Amino acid sequence: MHWALQKRKRSAKLQSVAVTSLADTSVNDTMRRMLQEELDLNDIPSLARADSSEEIHVELGNQGVSSTSETSLPEVVSNLVRPIDEEDQSAIVDNQERDDLLASVIHSRHSTCEWIVEEKCMSCLFQEYQKLAIEALFAKEIKKVDVADAIATFGVFAPYAPTDRMLSVFGESRLESAAPIVKLQVEEEYDLCVLKAIRLRMNDQRDEAFEALENIKNRKIRVMFATLIEHLPLDKGCRVAEETFVATYIAPILLGMLRANDKVSIHFPNTMCVTQKDQGMRPDRPDIIAKIGRRELLFGEVTGPCQETYRAKNAWDFFRLARFGKSLLGDNPFAPLIQIVHTKGVYMRLKVMARGMFLLERVGAFVIPTSVDMLPSLLGTIQTLSAAKDDLDMLLEHKPGNRKRSWDFPDLPITKKLLV
Structure with a gap:
C-alpha cells in the first residue's frame, strides 16, 4: 500500500x-x-x-x-x-532520416583521391559540403534559390549553380574549374534558308517561305521549321496552360531535333492525365521522356507560361530532374536532362564523377519560340539541341549492363522540409 x-x-x-x-x-x-x-x-x-x-x-x-x-x-x-x-x-522520424543521409555520406567514402583541383580532393570537399547541406535541410535553412544544396543531400553536385554554402567549402576558382564551358558545334548549313523563310513569313508570303525551306536536306529539321512557320503567330504569343504549351510549342521542336532515328520516341505523359487531375492526383513522373522501346534515355521538366515566375515550382522541377537522372545511370554512362521554363530551356548532363558523387553539368541553353519573330533565337541556340541529339546517338550505341553500385543515397520521403 x-x-x-x-x-x-x-x-x-x-x-x-x-x-x-x-x-x-x-x-x-x-x-x-x-x-x-x-x-x-x-x-x-x-x-x-x-x-x-x-x-x-x-x-x-x-x-x-x-x-x-x-x-x-x-x-x-x-x-x-x-x-x-x-x-x-516527428522528431524521431527527422532524426532517423538525417542519420540515414549522414550514414550514406560515410559509406560512400573513397580510399584514393582521384579528382584533384588546386591540391584539394573535390570528393572530400563534396562530402564536407554534403554534411553542411544535410544539417541545413533538417534545420529548414535551405531557400528556394539554393536548390543546389538540396540535391547535394543525395549526392548530386551542380557547380554551375553555386550557392553561398557551396562557395564556403569549394571556393570560386575550384567551382569554375569543376564547371567548364562546353563548346558546341555551330550549325550553319541551313541558316540562310531559315532566315529567308522567316523574312518571307513576316511579309505574309507563306508559299514563298515554304519554298525557301525546301533547300534544307534534313527532312525532320525542314518539317519542324515548316510547322513552326505555319502555326506560330507573327509577333505575339498567348498565355496558355502547361499541357497546351507542351503540345503546341515544345512538341514540334523536340520531335524534330531529338529523334536520332525512327526507333527513338518522345513522350509527354503528364499531358494525358485528366482523370488523375480531376481526382487531385499528380503522377510522380517527368513531363518529357525520350526512350527506345522500354529503355528510357532522357528526362525533362516543363513550366508553362502561367508559372514562369514561380520560383518554388522551378526549383522543385530541378530537384526532381536530379532525382530522376540518377535512375538512368544504372544502364547509361550519363543521363541527359532538359528543363524548360516557358520560352527558356537548359540542357544538362548527369554523370558519375567519383564514388558517391554525381556531377551535373550545364551543356547549353535554347529558346522555345512562341511567335515567328522568335524563330531567329531558336536558330541561334539550336546547337544545344543538336548536342542533345548527339548524346542520344551515343546512348543508342551503348549496350546497357547490369551494373550495381555498393553505395547510394536514400530518397527523401518528406519533401515539405525542402526549399523553405
Whole structure:
C-alpha cells in the first residue's frame, strides 16, 4: 500500500508538471522523456480501487483544480500527452532520416583521391559540403534559390549553380574549374534558308517561305521549321496552360531535333492525365521522356507560361530532374536532362564523377519560340539541341549492363522540409 501511495503522488506530480508546461507552451526534452517513461496511463484507473474518497490536486498556473478519481482523469491526461507524443514522433522520424543521409555520406567514402583541383580532393570537399547541406535541410535553412544544396543531400553536385554554402567549402576558382564551358558545334548549313523563310513569313508570303525551306536536306529539321512557320503567330504569343504549351510549342521542336532515328520516341505523359487531375492526383513522373522501346534515355521538366515566375515550382522541377537522372545511370554512362521554363530551356548532363558523387553539368541553353519573330533565337541556340541529339546517338550505341553500385543515397520521403 505504501508503494501504491508513492506511485500515486509521483503520477500526480508529473501530471501537474505536464499541465503547467502546456500552459507555458514550452516543454523541454527531459520532461517529455519523463512523461513517456514514468507516466503509465494503464495504471491510473487503479487509483480508484485504492481510495475513492481521496482527491488528487492538479495545479494549473497559480490555481488549483481538484478532481476525484471517479472523474475522467485518464482522458484528461491522455489529451495532454497526445500532442507531445506526436511531436516526439516527428522528431524521431527527422532524426532517423538525417542519420540515414549522414550514414550514406560515410559509406560512400573513397580510399584514393582521384579528382584533384588546386591540391584539394573535390570528393572530400563534396562530402564536407554534403554534411553542411544535410544539417541545413533538417534545420529548414535551405531557400528556394539554393536548390543546389538540396540535391547535394543525395549526392548530386551542380557547380554551375553555386550557392553561398557551396562557395564556403569549394571556393570560386575550384567551382569554375569543376564547371567548364562546353563548346558546341555551330550549325550553319541551313541558316540562310531559315532566315529567308522567316523574312518571307513576316511579309505574309507563306508559299514563298515554304519554298525557301525546301533547300534544307534534313527532312525532320525542314518539317519542324515548316510547322513552326505555319502555326506560330507573327509577333505575339498567348498565355496558355502547361499541357497546351507542351503540345503546341515544345512538341514540334523536340520531335524534330531529338529523334536520332525512327526507333527513338518522345513522350509527354503528364499531358494525358485528366482523370488523375480531376481526382487531385499528380503522377510522380517527368513531363518529357525520350526512350527506345522500354529503355528510357532522357528526362525533362516543363513550366508553362502561367508559372514562369514561380520560383518554388522551378526549383522543385530541378530537384526532381536530379532525382530522376540518377535512375538512368544504372544502364547509361550519363543521363541527359532538359528543363524548360516557358520560352527558356537548359540542357544538362548527369554523370558519375567519383564514388558517391554525381556531377551535373550545364551543356547549353535554347529558346522555345512562341511567335515567328522568335524563330531567329531558336536558330541561334539550336546547337544545344543538336548536342542533345548527339548524346542520344551515343546512348543508342551503348549496350546497357547490369551494373550495381555498393553505395547510394536514400530518397527523401518528406519533401515539405525542402526549399523553405
